[in-house]
Amino acid sequence: MVWIDEIIDEIITGIKDIHCTDNIYELYNALEIIIRYLDKDNILLQGNDALYNRCYFDQEVVFIRNDLDHGYEKFILAHELGHALLHTSLKTSPFNPLMNINKLEKQANYFAVKILNVDLDSIALEGFTIDQIASTLELPVAYVTTVREIETEYMMGFEGRCNGA
Numbered sequence: 001m002v003w004i005d006e007i008i009d010e011i012i013t014g015i016k017d018i019h020c021t022d023n024i025y026e027l028y029n030a031l032e033i034i035i036r037y038l039d040k041d042n043i044l045l046q047g048n049d050a051l052y053n054r055c056y057f058d059q060e061v062v063f064i065r066n067d068l069d070h071g072y073e074k075f076i077l078a079h080e081l082g083h084a085l086l087h088t089s090l091k092t093s094p095f096n097p098l099m100n101i102n103k104l105e106k107q108a109n110y111f112a113v114k115i116l117n118v119d120l121d122s123i124a125l126e127g128f129t130i131d132q133i134a135s136t137l138e139l140p141v142a143y144v145t146t147v148r149e150i151e152t153e154y155m156m157g158f159e160g161r162c163n164g165a
């Protein structure tokens with residue numbers, strides 16, 4: 001067991017320093033991860049809001065619907081960046097709010113909230129409900145809930161960086 005929180009903080013500080021930006025689109029550019037906007041019924045999305053593919057014809061790519069709210073789009077891109085950097089043995093990963101949210105999904109959500117600098121605590125302190133936070137951030141309620149769960153759990157199992165696989 002390691003402190004996922006510390007690892008995520010370290011990775012985020014690292015990539016922001018190296019690439020001199022905290023803009024999620026510029027980070028994609030710097031890391032050479034391609035964002036491909038598609039109609040929601042495009043077969044490449046397989047019915048999901050987005051789909052990360054580590055090796056699509058030798059390119060690391062995120063397929064994403066072209067009709068999403070800006071805040072939601074940014075959250076998804078930050079989430080997928082989390083998979084790209086944290087879950088290096090993961091080849092593909094769909095993003096779908098209706099899907100079961102497992103440990104890796106929670107970690108990617110947590111990464112997204114951290115890299116986007118969403119300060120859930122200060123929002124919560126002002127007495128907002130989960131529903132209100134979700135609508136303020138333009139996020140699905142389920143995602144805000146899992147982020148809060150992680151913040152309370154704090155310590156989680158972690159699969160580690162790439163082991164050469």
Ligand SMILES: [Zn+2]
Pocket residue numbers: 079080083093094095104105108
């Ligand atoms: Zn995911």
